[in-house]
Amino acid sequence: MLKKALENVLSEKESEDLFSAFDQIGDIIIVRIPDSLLSKKKIIGETLLEQVKTAKSVFYQLSSVEGDFRTRDLEILAGVDKTETEYKEFGCRFIVDVEKAFFSPRLSTERDRIAELVQDGEIVINMFGGVGMFSIIAAKRKKCTVYNIDINPIAAKLCEKNIELNKKLVGKVVSIHGDAAKIIEERFHDQGDRVLMLLPERSNEFLNSAILATKSNGIIHYYSHIHADEKSQAAKLSEKHYLDITPIKSKIINSKIVRAVGPRYYQTVVDVRITK
Numbered sequence: 158m159l160k161k162a163l164e165n166v167l168s169e170k171e172s173e174d175l176f177s178a179f180d181q182i183g184d185i186i187i188v189r190i191p192d193s194l195l196s197k198k199k200i201i202g203e204t205l206l207e208q209v210k211t212a213k214s215v216f217y218q219l220s221s222v223e224g225d226f227r228t229r230d231l232e233i234l235a236g237v238d239k240t241e242t243e244y245k246e247f248g249c250r251f252i253v254d255v256e257k258a259f260f261s262p263r264l265s266t267e268r269d270r271i272a273e274l275v276q277d278g279e280i281v282i283n284m285f286g287g288v289g290m291f292s293i294i295a296a297k298r299k300k301c302t303v304y305n306i307d308i309n310p311i312a313a314k315l316c317e318k319n320i321e322l323n324k325k326l327v328g329k330v331v332s333i334h335g336d337a338a339k340i341i342e343e344r345f346h347d348q349g350d351r352v353l354m355l356l357p358e359r360s361n362e363f364l365n366s367a368i369l370a371t372k373s374n375g376i377i378h379y380y381s382h383i384h385a386d387e388k389s390q391a392a393k394l395s396e397k398h399y400l401d402i403t404p405i406k407s408k409i410i411n412s413k414i415v416r417a418v419g420p421r422y423y424q425t426v427v428d429v430r431i432t433k
Contacts, residue, residue: 162208166200179205180262182255183242184213187231202234213237216255226309227259227287227356247272247294250322251315258312259287267415267426268294271378274428275299275351282306282349282370284337284363285356289316289330296328306333306340338366345370347433357382357424361402368405373433376410380426382418395425406432 160172167175171194179188186205190198202215214237219230231240240256246265253260268291275281277300283292286305296303307313313334320330333340349370354360357380367377379399385391392412400407410428418424 206235279350301328
């Protein structure tokens with residue numbers, strides 16, 4: 158869609174250099190632009206704003222998501238300079254800040270999968286829950302209790318807002334601001350029927366905390382970033398990675414690619430049942 162909208166603005170060579178996709182989150186568009194086209198970033202932004210009628214803002218992504226708070230730097234290219242918007246998914250409403258708190262529309266399929274796996278009566282500990290999307294979607298469908306932990310104070314506040322926005326939940330979501338490892342150490346020994354580890358770049362650092370939080374015979378969803386020469390190898394490589402580092406008896410239930418994050422580089426998830 159991006160290339161189509163800009164076909165009268167860029168040469169054929171420039172069009173080939175341009176990424177073929179952008180993210181639209183509510184009324185905000187975020188676009189990644191190669192260095193060779195940075196001189197045309199304003200016209201790219203203005204054209205997108207004109208072509209995508211539901212958009213009010215277009216931002217250029219200056220940096221990748223980074224740091225403990227999982228934030229990124231954005232530059233306004235066209236439209237209203239605001240980074241907060243409302244996003245809807247699976248019948249739920251969310252206030253998100255695309256610069257100050259982690260959020261990705263590309264995890265929609267995984268949010269749906271997890272919500273379907275959660276069972277009535279479960280206690281779910283979402284260690285890096287962000288603005289509460291995984292947690293709220295699960296609690297909309299199942300009579301569960303989800304503890305949504307995040308170290309970013311803005312993400313935790315937005316999660317509280319989102320809980321209020323989605324009052325008709327079957328289950329319950331509790332937003333907790335703080336470091337997941339410390340919160341688990343203080344409050345959640347052997348409490349979780351299911352633990353989510355949605356920090357793929359650092360999951361190995363927090364695996365012991367996830368194990369501490371999980372009941373015997375409970376489930377951990379372990380996310381990681383995996384290099385694989387062949388896409389078909391990525392899920393199996395993620396299983397090997399988990400089994401190589403886990404200190405506890407684990408039965409692999411499932412593994413899959415969540416999404417591609419670069420050339421021969423994948424975000425994966427391994428679902429495991431642990432025995433203490």
